[in-house]
Amino acid sequence: MPELPEVETTVRGLAPVLAGRRIARVVANRSDLRRPLPPDLGQRLTGARVTGLGRRAKYGLIHTDRGDTMVFHLGMSGRWRVDPSEALTHDHLLIETDEGRRLALNDPRRFGSVDLVPTAEVEDWGPFGALGPEPLGESFGPGHLAAQFEGRIAPAKALLLDQRVVAGLGNIYVCEALHMAGIAPSRAGGRIGTKRLALLADSVRSVLLAAIEAGGSTLRDYARPDGELGYFSKQWRVYGREGQACGCGTVIRRRVESGRSTFWCPKCQR
């Protein structure tokens, strides 16, 4: 599931192919993703030079010298393949550079999206307007979490998943960060002590950094057409490990709430 670290890894993988290059060809195979592809996507991108890439929350950003920024979201199942050796079902968008490098956006579930946003307005673009701070940025830390959690009755897990509280976390890294900080997912946000909240802020950052590092170490897999991501999965402490032993020896539990699985250790997390 592409969360912040997977998108960051993706952007880092796209950068060597796209940065400074001119987009020579754009092919939209089907446009009914989460939102329809911009009808004029091809016109606006073809011939444009990529001036840089970036990321905001779980969105990848591709800036061009035409004043447009291409904003993509990978949804649940999206990924970019680099120089694919064959066309696959669900290759919805193809991009070719002036060097002949090719990119294919493959997204079976079509929960992802591709938008063109005027670069000057990207920060205020609808989905970005209410986003909380980047967890790896300077404005995120113990103070921010304390302010956001104060007086809240909602479970810590729900608050961390709320993109307005902090941007870019998904189910996997929320479960991992809460375990690292020793906080039960169901604990009300307002009933977590200051020191514990500071530990949570640290945990969020370190789990994301570790995942990005793991993604970087397997970057070659990212470009392999048949490769699965699997970046950080070997380092999961609780996610996907129901019934297995936590590091403390206690059996890891799973609970489904409104269709989402929560994994936690009842001994380490209170």
Add this chain to the structure above:
DNA sequence: CATGTTCCCTGAGGGC
């Protein structure tokens, strides 16, 4: 406003 629920979508995997 805060919180909780549903829906969208397709492929993988388990049970029989």
Add this chain to the structure above:
DNA sequence: TGCCCTCAGGGAACAT
């Protein structure tokens, strides 16, 4: 072998 069922979950929309 094949069919049916459940599950995966971000984010928008809707309900409470």
